[in-house]
Amino acid sequence: MKIFKFALVVFLTTTSILSAQDKQVTLDEIWGGAFRQEYLQALRSLNNGEEYVVQDYDRSAKTMNVDVYSYKTGKKTRTLISSSAIGGLDIFQTYSLNDTEEKAILGTNIEGIFRRSTKGIFYVYDLGSKKLVQISEDKIQEPTLSPNGNQVAYVFENNIYTKDLASGKVTQVTKDGVDNEIINGVTDWVYEEEFMFVQAYQWNKDGSKIAFLRFDETQVPEFSMDLYGTYGKQLYPTQEVFKYPKAGENNSDVSLHMYDVKSGKTSAVDLKKEYEYLPRIKWSNDANILTVQAMNRHQNNLDLIAVNATNNEASVILNEQDDAYIDVTDNLTFLNDNSFIWTSEKNGWNHIYHYNKNGKLIDQVTDGKWEVTDYYGFDPKTGRIYFQSTENGSINRDVFSIRSNGKNKVQLTQKRGTNSADFSTDFTYFINTYSSATTPSEFTLHQAKNGKKLRDIKDNKQLLEQLEPYNFSEKEFSTISVNGNDLNMWMIKPSNFDPNKEYPLFMYQYSGPGSQSVSNTFSGSNDYWYQLLADEGYIIACVDGRGTGFKGAEFKKVTQNELGKYEVEDQIDAAKLLGDRDYVNADRIGIWGWSYGGFMSSNALLKGNDTFKMAIAVAPVTSWRFYDSIYTERYMTTPQENASGYDENSPINHVDKLKGAYLLVHGGGDDNVHVQNSMQMIEALVQANKQFDWAIYPDKDHGIYGGNTRLHLYTKMTNFIKENL
Numbered sequence: 001m002k003i004f005k006f007a008l009v010v011f012l013t014t015t016s017i018l019s020a021q022d023k024q025v026t027l028d029e030i031w032g033g034a035f036r037q038e039y040l041q042a043l044r045s046l047n048n049g050e051e052y053v054v055q056d057y058d059r060s061a062k063t064m065n066v067d068v069y070s071y072k073t074g075k076k077t078r079t080l081i082s083s084s085a086i087g088g089l090d091i092f093q094t095y096s097l098n099d100t101e102e103k104a105i106l107g108t109n110i111e112g113i114f115r116r117s118t119k120g121i122f123y124v125y126d127l128g129s130k131k132l133v134q135i136s137e138d139k140i141q142e143p144t145l146s147p148n149g150n151q152v153a154y155v156f157e158n159n160i161y162t163k164d165l166a167s168g169k170v171t172q173v174t175k176d177g178v179d180n181e182i183i184n185g186v187t188d189w190v191y192e193e194e195f196m197f198v199q200a201y202q203w204n205k206d207g208s209k210i211a212f213l214r215f216d217e218t219q220v221p222e223f224s225m226d227l228y229g230t231y232g233k234q235l236y237p238t239q240e241v242f243k244y245p246k247a248g249e250n251n252s253d254v255s256l257h258m259y260d261v262k263s264g265k266t267s268a269v270d271l272k273k274e275y276e277y278l279p280r281i282k283w284s285n286d287a288n289i290l291t292v293q294a295m296n297r298h299q300n301n302l303d304l305i306a307v308n309a310t311n312n313e314a315s316v317i318l319n320e321q322d323d324a325y326i327d328v329t330d331n332l333t334f335l336n337d338n339s340f341i342w343t344s345e346k347n348g349w350n351h352i353y354h355y356n357k358n359g360k361l362i363d364q365v366t367d368g369k370w371e372v373t374d375y376y377g378f379d380p381k382t383g384r385i386y387f388q389s390t391e392n393g394s395i396n397r398d399v400f401s402i403r404s405n406g407k408n409k410v411q412l413t414q415k416r417g418t419n420s421a422d423f424s425t426d427f428t429y430f431i432n433t434y435s436s437a438t439t440p441s442e443f444t445l446h447q448a449k450n451g452k453k454l455r456d457i458k459d460n461k462q463l464l465e466q467l468e469p470y471n472f473s474e475k476e477f478s479t480i481s482v483n484g485n486d487l488n489m490w491m492i493k494p495s496n497f498d499p500n501k502e503y504p505l506f507m508y509q510y511s512g513p514g515s516q517s518v519s520n521t522f523s524g525s526n527d528y529w530y531q532l533l534a535d536e537g538y539i540i541a542c543v544d545g546r547g548t549g550f551k552g553a554e555f556k557k558v559t560q561n562e563l564g565k566y567e568v569e570d571q572i573d574a575a576k577l578l579g580d581r582d583y584v585n586a587d588r589i590g591i592w593g594w595s596y597g598g599f600m601s602s603n604a605l606l607k608g609n610d611t612f613k614m615a616i617a618v619a620p621v622t623s624w625r626f627y628d629s630i631y632t633e634r635y636m637t638t639p640q641e642n643a644s645g646y647d648e649n650s651p652i653n654h655v656d657k658l659k660g661a662y663l664l665v666h667g668g669g670d671d672n673v674h675v676q677n678s679m680q681m682i683e684a685l686v687q688a689n690k691q692f693d694w695a696i697y698p699d700k701d702h703g704i705y706g707g708n709t710r711l712h713l714y715t716k717m718t719n720f721i722k723e724n725l
Contacts, residue, residue, distance in 0.1 A: 022471065023469040023470050023471070024470070024532070024535050025470055025472075025528055025531055025532050025535070026532070027529070027532065027711055027714050027715055027718065028711065029528075030525055030528045030529055030532070030714070031525070031708075031710045031711040031714060032711075034466075035463065035466070035467070035523070035525075035528055036463075037440050037441050037460050037463060037522070038441070038458055038459075038460055038462075038463075039441060040054050040431070040433075040443055040457070040458060041054055041055045041056065042054060042055035042066075042095070043422050043431065044097070045422065045423065045424045045425045046068070046101060046425065047100075047101055047425050048425070049071075049424045049425045049426030049427075049428055049429075050070065050071055050072065050424070050428075051068050051069060051070055051071065051077060052068075052069055052071060052422075052424070052431070053066050053067065053068050053069070053080055054066075054067055054069065055067075055095065061084070062091065063082060063083045063084040063091070064082075064083045064091050064092050064093070065079050065081065065082045065083070066079070066080045066081040066082075066095055066104075067079050067080065068080050071424055071428070071429045071445060074445065074455055074457060080104075080127065081095060081104055081106070081125065081127070085130070086106075086125065086130070086132055087132065088132055089106065089108070089123060089132060091108065092106035092107060092108050092123075093107050093108060093110050093120075094106070094107035094110060094120075095107070098145040098146075098147070098149045099145075099147050099149075100147075100148070100149055101127070102126070102127055102128060102149055103124055103125065103126050103127060103145055103149045104124070104125045104127060105122055105123070105124055105125075105135075105143050105144075105145060105152070106122065106123045106124075106125050107120045107121070107122050108120060108121045108122075108123075109121045109139070111139065113141075114189060114192055114193070114671060115192065115193060115672070115702075116192050116193075116196065116197070116198050117141065117186065117187075117192055117198045118141070119139040119140060119141045120139055120140070121134070121136075121139060121140075122134075122135045122136070122140060122143045122154070123135065124145065124152055124165055133165055133168075135152055135154060135163060136154065136156060136161075136163075136170075138156055140154045140155065140156045140161075141154065141155040141156070141185075141186055141198070142154060142155050142185070142186055142198060142199040142201075144199070144201075144202075144203065146203050146207035147203060147205060147206065147207045148207055149165075150164065150165055150166065150207070151163060151164055151165060151207065151261075152165065153173075153185075153201065153203065153210060155184070155185040155186045155201075157177055157179070158177025158178060158179065158182060158183045158184055158185075158186075159172060159173070159174045159175060159176075159177035159184050159185070160172075160173040160174045160184050160185040160201060160210070160212060160259070161173060162210075162261070171264065173210070173212075173259050173266065174212075174214070174266070180217060180222065180241065180242065180243055181216075181217055181218050182214065182215070182216055182217070182218075183200075183214070183215040183217065183252075184201075184212060184213075184214050184215075185199070185200055185201040185212045185213070186198055186199060186200050186201075187199075187200050187213070187215065188215045188217055188220075188243060188252050189242055189243060189244055189628075189671070190244065190245055190251070190252075190628045190629060190630050191215075191252075191254075191279070191630070193628065193630075193631075193672060194628065194630035194631045194634075195277070195279040195280075195328055195630065197279075197280075200212060200213040200215075200281070201213070202281060202282065202283055202290075203283075204283045204287045204288075204290070204309065205283060205285060205286070205287040206287040207261065208260070208261055208262065208287065209258055209259060209260055209261060209287075209309050210258075210259040210261065211256065211257070211258055211259075211269075211281055211283065211290050211307075211309070212256075212257050212259065212281075213254055213255070213256060213257075213278055213281065214254070214255050214256075214257055215252040215253075215254055216252055216253040216254075216255070217243040217252045219250040219253070220243040220244070220245050220249070220250050220251065220252055221243070221244070221245065221246070221249050221250065222241050222242065222243055222244070223241070223242060223243075223244035223671075223674065224239050224240065224241045225239065225240045225668070225669055225670075225671065225674070225675075226238075226239055226668075227239070227240055227668075227669055227699050228668070228698045228699055229699070240669075240671075242671070244628065244671075244674075245628060245629040245630075246625065246626060246627065246628060246629065246632075247624060247625055247627060247628070247629055247632040247633055247636065247638060247639050247646070248625075248629070248633075248638040248639040248640050249629060251276060251277075251297075251629055251630075254275075254277065254278050255268060255269075256268070256269040256271065256278060256281065256292060256307070257269060258290075258307075258309055258312060267312060268312075269292075269307055269312045269314060270312065270314065271292065271294060271305060271314050272314055273294075273303075275294040275295060275296065275303075276295060276296055276297035277294070277295040277296075277297070277299070277630070278292055278293070278294050278295075279293055279295060279328045280292070280293040280328060280330070280332070281293075282332055284306075284334045284338050284340075284357075285334045285335075285336065285338050286338055287309075288308060288309045288310050289306055289307070289308060289309070289338070290306070290307040290309055291304060291305065291306055291307070291317075291332065292304075292305040292307060292314075293305075293328060293332075295326070295328075297633060297638075298325070298633065298634075298637055299325045299326060299630075299633070299634045300321060300322045300323065300324060300325050300326060301319070301320070301321050301326075302319070302320040302321075302326045302328075303316045303318070303319055304316070304317055304318035304319075304320075304332075304342075304359065305317070316359075317355075317357075317358055317359030318342065318355065318359040320344060320346065322345070322346075322553075322557075323557075323560075324553075324557040324560040324635075325557070325560070325634045325635065326345075327345070327350075327514070329343055331343040331352075331375040333375065333377065333378060335378055335380065336380055337356075337357065338357040339354065339355060339356045339357055339362065340354075340355055340357070341353070341354055341365075341375065341378060341385065342354075342355055343372055343375060345553045347364075347367070348552055348553050348554060349368065349369060349370060349371055349552050349553065350371045350372050350373070350553075351364060351365070351366040351367055351368075351371075351372055352364075352365040352366045352372055352375065352385060352387060353365060354404050362404075363404060363405050363406050364406060365385055365402060365404060365405075365406045366387070366389070366402060366406065366409075367406070368391065369552065370389055370390045370391040370394075371389060371390045371394075371549075371550050371551075371552075372387050372388070372389050373388050373389055373390060373397060373550065374387060374388035374397075374420065375387050375388075376388070376399075376421055376423055376430075377423060377427070378404065379426075379427035379448075381426075381427070382427070382449075383403055383404050384401045384402065384403055384404070384427070385401065385402050385403070385404055386399070386400070386401050386412075386421065386423060386427065386430075386448070387399070387400055387401075387402070388400070388419070388420060388421065390550050391411075392416065393520075394488060394516075394550040394551050395477060395488055395516075395518055395519050395520045396416055396417060396418065396519075396520050397417075397418045397419050397420065398411055398412075398413045398419050399411075399412045399413045399419050399420070399421045399430070399432065399451070400412060401448070401449075410450065410451065411451065412430070412432075412446065412448070412450070412451030413432055413434070413446075413451060414451070415434055415436070416436065416520065417434060417435055417436030417437070417439065417520045417521070418434065418435050418436065418519060418520055418521045419432055419433070419434050420432070420433045421433075423448060424448070427448045428447070428448055429445055429446065429447065429448055429454070430445075430446050430448050431443055431444070431445055431446075431457065432444050432445075432446055435521050435522040436520050436521065436522065437474075437475040437477070437490075437520055437521065437522065437523075438474075438522075439464075439522060440459075440460035440463050440464065440522045440523075441459075441460055441522065442456070442458075442459045442460070443456075443457040443458040443459070444456050444457060445457055470531070471495050472495070472531045473492050473493055473494065473495045473497070473531065473534050474492075475490050475491070475492055475527070476490060476491045476492070476493070477489070477490050477518070477520065478490075478491070480543060480574055480577060480578070481577075482543070482545070482570050482573050482574050482577065483546070483566075483569060483570060483573055485545075485546060485555070485570075487543050487544055487545055487546075487570065487574065488518040488543070488544045489518060489541060489542065489543045489544075489574075490518050490541065490542050491539065491540070491541045491542075492527075492530050492531065492534050492539070492540040492541075493534065493539050494534045494535065494537055494538070494539070495534065495535065497583075498583075499582065499583050500582075500583075501583060502582075502583060502584065502585040503537060503538065503539045503583055503584060503585060504537070504538050504539070504585050504588035504589070504590070504725045505538070505539045505540075505541060505575070505578055505579070505584050505585070505588065505589045505590070506533060506538050506539070506540050506541075506589075506590045506591070506592070506721060506725060507540075507541050507542065507543070507571065507574075507575060507578075507589070507590065507591040507592075508526070508530070508540065508541075508542045508591070508592055508593065508597070509542055509543060509544070509545070509571055509591070509593055509597055509600055509601075510548075510593060510594070510595070510596055510597040510600070511544070511545055511547060511548060511567040511571070511593070511596060511597060511600045512547070512548075512595075512596035512597075513547050513548075513549075513556060513557075513559060513563075513634075513635055514547075514548070514549035514556055515544075515548050515549055515596070516544060516548055516549050516550055517542050517544055517548070518542055518543070518544045525710075529714060529718075532718070533718070533721065536722065538721070538725070539583075539584065541578060543570065543571065543574040545566070545567050545569075545570030545571060545574070546558050546559060546566045546567060546570055547559035547563075547566060547567045559635065560635060560636075561635070561636055561637065561642055561645045562645050562648075562649060563624060563635055563636055563645070563649060564599060564600070564603050564649030564650070564651075565648075565649050567600060568600060568603045568604055568607055568608070568649070571591065571600060571604045571608070572604055572607065572608035572611050572612075575589050575591070575604075575608065575611050575612065576611055579611070587613065588613055588725055589611060589612055589613060589725075590612060590613055590614040590615060590616075590721065590724070590725040591604050591605065591612050591614075591615050591616075592615060592616035592617070592618070592717070593616075593617065593618070593620075594618040594619055595618070595619050595620065595621070595672075595673055595702065596621065597618075597620075598616075598617035598618050598619055598620025598621070599617070599620045599621040599622065599651065601615040601616060601617045601620070602615060602617045602620050602622065602651035602662075602664075602681070603649065603651045603654070605658065605660055605662060606651055606654040606655065606657040606658055607654060607657065609657050609658065609659040609660060610659075612660055613660045613661065613724065613725060614660045614661040614662070614663075614720075614721070614724040614725050615660065615661075615662055615663070616662075616663045616665070616717055616720060616721075617662070617663070617664050617665070618665045618666070618704065618713075619665070619666050619667060619670060619672075619673050619678075619702055619704065620651070620664070620666075620673070620677060620678070620681075621673055621677055622650060622651050622652040622677040622678065622680060622681040623646065623647075623650040623651075623652045623653075623677065623680065624636055624639075624646050624650060625639055625646055625650075626673075626674060626676055626677050626680070627673065651681065652680055652681050652684050653684075655681070655684045655685045655688045655690055656688050656690075658685065658688070658690040658692070660724075661692075661693070661720070661723075661724035662685075662690075662692040662693065663692070663693045663694065663695075663716075663717065663720045664678055664681060664682065664692060664693070664694040664695075665678075665694070665695045665696075665697070665704070665713065665716075665717075666678040666695075666696055666697070666704075667696075667697045667699075667700030667701050667702060667703075667704045668696050668697060668698045668699055668700060669698070669699040669700055669701050670700070670701050670702045671701060671702070672701070672702040673702060675696065678694070678696070682694060693720065695713075695716060697709055697713070
């Protein structure tokens, strides 16, 4: 009897384990946040080099803290800022410290504007006196303390203001700001989206001057979007109108200005040449020397200009030229002697260069057939530069240090996958963030001099334990030879994969210039969705074709002037090659993508109509004539110069080729890739009498999210795949 009971327990336990291992992931879990990772929020090193701070929200107490931790021990040493200890402030969402770490700007009621821009109610908090000063009663943008912390500058209704914190006196620096006409101190829509910055003003090192950009948008065409509001609560639609320069149309006229704090006078800076774009301004370590990056409209000729703030004299100290285009980065860094670090692709791969303050080359610091992917900084004590690169394979990232003369390179990370670093202010330590296809984010402390691991800080082992019952399939990395190139690829097969059976193949790609979809990093939400599809019997694959990044400039820039030609050829030919494999059903191959990927999946279905059975396109560009000037012209020049390049590879001009099933999805409030793209595509398909499926999500932007929106979208896509592949 006892033996029987024991056997029964073993049987039930074994059955339970087998059942648990067969657990199926659901869309509700994926989009309900069941698989969120733990991170170190708003990590920053303090000036003492011995401590770092992270932002932490206590959900139970409903308080926001900025907590201080010791690098050496890993223990919390104190709380720098706590909303519970600040009278007159219940909570804050954002914080930033001034250079001396004596004051902080705290943000509340933060409201998004576009992708990167926000406005909100902000306060200056004195960490010593615990005094709290509200900067303005109005919602403002981009508040920044002066270096000594005595004043704060900000932007309100397209004008720059300063406030003296001791007296409370507010000074209006500019007075001509008008919505959809003149902007001072923050960027216009297209700069924010494509040059990826919002704050367009900077204090100099001693706080005596503010340099800023002024955008004259008066000649830029307007774009309007109808917004319908919440069901039952809005009787009439509203309309959002903003300036949006499409390819070939007028851009903002951008000019550089200098404000002298003491005199209160503002002067224009004559750059001695007409430039279409001023994508970066940055003060050097000399309080009187400002640098400006300035480009032509084709973005293939960049001048680095030094401006003497005492007389506004401008001179070019460095020039970069390229047959295709030049990427703008934030890697410009000034050393103590005002020599500077610069990154460039001029030898065919992105590498680090060291120039003197006059722009004369001192050393090429890094070299090789691999890319520098991040620049972390320079340690003046040791003369070492810290950076991240693809030296150990284009799908991986490692952290290195090297002397500024290019010698004595040291690899500081050893685990294969994706490593990134946050260094202490004095470069004694760094916190490494690591993940791979099999490992969620791990945070560890290392010595900067040799990479030696000192201790673990945080990991996501709990998430791994949570995922164990699902028995997810491995993401297999490989390369596939397509059109003379070894292209990076990953593949996810069903967990019960049988090489003697045939499976439908569903491909994902993005394929935009310089992008990467095949990387050795841990799962995002889409990866869980792919596991769900694999459980349904699909093979999922992703191929990074020509035009994608981190394999050299030639590979990346081959698509110049012909976006959608070589990238589409590679996806079609890769699908054909995969279809030749014994375990792939060549008659059941589908493809999908979002944004540029939607442009690609549409083209692949149309131009590869004998290869792909179905495609899903989310928020696609359907003609580059509809997209913005900076992004599009960087790769295509203007429609006036390159009409055939725009039209021959735009899916809207190939609708007559549609054979397979096609699902077209767009957000009605997409300020980036306008719903106009899909509406024009819909009309073209209708007039070609082609049947297809489509969905518009009212008022949703380019990300198509909010409430149950993502769950609804992915349910729709999952059903479409099951019905058509």
